[in-house]
Amino acid sequence: xxxxxxxxxxxxxxxxxxxxxxxxxxxxxxxxxxxxxxxxxxxxxxxxxxxxxxxxxxxxxxxxxxxxxxxxxxxxxxxxxxxxxxxxxxxxxxxxxxxxxxxxxxxxxxxxxxxxxxxxxxxxxxxxxxxxxxxxxxxxxxxxxxxxxxxxxxxxxxxxxxxxxxxxxxxxxxxxxxxxxxxxxxxxxxxxxxxxxxxxxxxxxxxxxxxxxxxxxxxxxxxxxxxxxxxxxxxxxxxxxxxxxxxxxxxxxxxxxxxxxxxxxxxxxxxxxxxxxxxxxxxxxxxxxxxxxxxxxxxxxxxxxxxxxxxxxxxxxxxxxxxxxxxxxxxxxxxxxxxxxxxxxxxxxxxxxxxxxxxxxxxxxxxxxxxxxxxxxxxxxxxxxxxxxxxxxxxxx
Numbered sequence: 001x002x003x004x005x006x007x008x009x010x011x012x013x014x015x016x017x018x019x020x021x022x023x024x025x026x027x028x029x030x031x032x033x034x035x036x037x038x039x040x041x042x043x044x045x046x047x048x049x050x051x052x053x054x055x056x057x058x059x060x061x062x063x064x065x066x067x068x069x070x071x072x073x074x075x076x077x078x079x080x081x082x083x084x085x086x087x088x089x090x091x092x093x094x095x096x097x098x099x100x101x102x103x104x105x106x107x108x109x110x111x112x113x114x115x116x117x118x119x120x121x122x123x124x125x126x127x128x129x130x131x132x133x134x135x136x137x138x139x140x141x142x143x144x145x146x147x148x149x150x151x152x153x154x155x156x157x158x159x160x161x162x163x164x165x166x167x168x169x170x171x172x173x174x175x176x177x178x179x180x181x182x183x184x185x186x187x188x189x190x191x192x193x194x195x196x197x198x199x200x201x202x203x204x205x206x207x208x209x210x211x212x213x214x215x216x217x218x219x220x221x222x223x224x225x226x227x228x229x230x231x232x233x234x235x236x237x238x239x240x241x242x243x244x245x246x247x248x249x250x251x252x253x254x255x256x257x258x259x260x261x262x263x264x265x266x267x268x269x270x271x272x273x274x275x276x277x278x279x280x281x282x283x284x285x286x287x288x289x290x291x292x293x294x295x296x297x298x299x300x301x302x303x304x305x306x307x308x309x310x311x312x313x314x315x316x317x318x319x320x321x322x323x324x325x326x327x328x329x330x331x332x333x334x335x336x337x338x339x340x341x342x343x344x345x346x347x348x349x350x351x352x353x354x355x356x357x358x359x360x361x362x363x364x365x366x367x368x369x370x371x372x373x374x375x376x377x378x379x380x381x382x383x384x385x386x387x388x389x390x391x392x393x394x395x396x397x
Contacts, residue, residue, distance in 0.1 A: 040140055200221065221244075245274050252299075287316075
């Protein structure tokens with residue numbers, strides 16, 4: 001073996017697949033063990049190989065599980081097994097004789113896989129039942145075509161598995177973050193994004209109404225969830241999730257990144273309008289000014305990324321009445337009365353009512369989502385009727 005070429009190939013595979021050299025070497029060792037078993041082993045044997053990359057030296061072992069009699073079926077129990085239906089072993093409750101003393105299921109003795117404790121102690125005095133015994137095997141250098149093909153398939157399979165695991169772990173750590181991706185294809189209502197070494201799925205329900213998507217388009221997306229499936233990691237993306245907006249502001253506003261300004265709450269109707277409440281954690285820092293940026297550059301960058309979605313930025317307040325009044329911006333609120341059961345009544349001049357309610361009730365609806373209060377708006381003089389009606393409801397209850 002050319003050690004330099006081998007080491008270079010090992011490093012290249014690890015870099016291309018973004019998996020550790022140890023994982024690549026482990027895959028090669030499993031492949032060598034599979035080739036050894038194919039040409040020199042027996043059915044049922046467990047063979048392990050150890051490859052020293054610096055010298056190219058390979059060693060082999062046969063691995064056997066050390067068992068005692070309590071872990072094995074007796075001849076009488078094996079006879080019972082032959083007469084029992086398969087469904088007797090399919091559920092959690094198994095026949096009592098099928099369980100070993102530790103609650104584990106008993107096993108059928110196979111001389112290629114198992115070794116009795118008495119025999120194992122002749123090789124290793126300190127070994128215990130349940131442990132593995134490694135028996136050194138003679139090293140072989142010549143392998144047939146079928147064994148070589150088997151080794152190749154094992155390497156491909158194990159490296160694919162390692163790559164899938166690496167991708168899953170990488171993107172699992174990015175849940176709740178935003179990443180940049182390129183649209184690869186549109187499949188019915190679903191959109192597939194090319195994100196580094198894999199594909200992410202943007203389902204219909206996580207798309208922004210009215211937003212158009214085309215292959216080759218680069219967009220920022222929110223990593224909603226990463227799931228492990230038999231076909232590999234499934235990465236669910238979103239363009240509609242409210243936190244996409246807050247993450248975009250984190251990228252644009254240094255004061256949010258360093259903790260001087262905090263986004264306290266966010267309410268969004270994707271593709272139309274978003275309201276965010278911000279507060280300052282440091283005296284002398286204007287939270288709205290920091291988020292808007294000089295001449296509106298910061299907020300405009302986020303608006304552009306969201307395809308022109310309108311964004312209202314308001315001051316958060318610990319005083320619910322003041323917070324509700326701020327949330328109804330751009331309307332000017334005369335007074336806010338807090339009612340029972342998280343309900344609030346906002347008194348607004350008639351010329352400001354349409355602004356407070358918004359198109360199709362959007363402004364007041366977003367304000368309610370933002371604050372967590374059920375908000376009703378009334379012009380001066382009509383709020384008394386609302387309070388009387390509220391009290392009457394409570395009396396009936």
